[in-house]
Amino acid sequence: MLEINKGIGKPVELKGLKGNYLYLAVGIVFCSLLLALILYGLRANTYLITVVVLTITLGGVWYCMRMSAKHGVWGLTKQEATHSQPKAIIFSSAKPFAQLRETKRPSHRKGTAPTGNRK
Incomplete structure (x- = not known):
C-alpha cells in the first residue's frame, strides 16, 4: 500500500533547485x-534585448543551482542570518556590566522560609 503523505516535511525541489533557491530562480x-x-516597449534593438535577457536569466539560474548544490536547502537562510549579525559589539562604558552585578538576592537565610510579600 502506498503512503498518502509521502512528501510532507520535505522541502520543495525541482531539477536540483531546493527550497528558497527554487523561489529565487523563479523570481529571476x-x-x-x-x-x-x-526594453521592448522602449523600442530597443530586439537582438540586444534577447542577448541581455538570456544572459541575465541563464546566469541567475546557474548561480541559484550552484548555490543550492553547495549550501543545501537552508543555505540562503543561514547566509541571511550571518549577514544580519554585527561584526563586533562595542561598549563605550562599563555601565551595562555594572548593572549585571546589581541583581537583588533573596534576603532569607538557609533553613528559613521566606515570610510572604514585603513592601
Missing part, C-alpha cells in the same frame, strides 16, 4: 521577462 526568470517587456 519572472523579473527578466518583465525587463524584456520594458
Whole structure:
C-alpha cells in the first residue's frame, strides 16, 4: 500500500533547485521577462534585448543551482542570518556590566522560609 503523505516535511525541489533557491530562480526568470517587456516597449534593438535577457536569466539560474548544490536547502537562510549579525559589539562604558552585578538576592537565610510579600 502506498503512503498518502509521502512528501510532507520535505522541502520543495525541482531539477536540483531546493527550497528558497527554487523561489529565487523563479523570481529571476519572472523579473527578466518583465525587463524584456520594458526594453521592448522602449523600442530597443530586439537582438540586444534577447542577448541581455538570456544572459541575465541563464546566469541567475546557474548561480541559484550552484548555490543550492553547495549550501543545501537552508543555505540562503543561514547566509541571511550571518549577514544580519554585527561584526563586533562595542561598549563605550562599563555601565551595562555594572548593572549585571546589581541583581537583588533573596534576603532569607538557609533553613528559613521566606515570610510572604514585603513592601
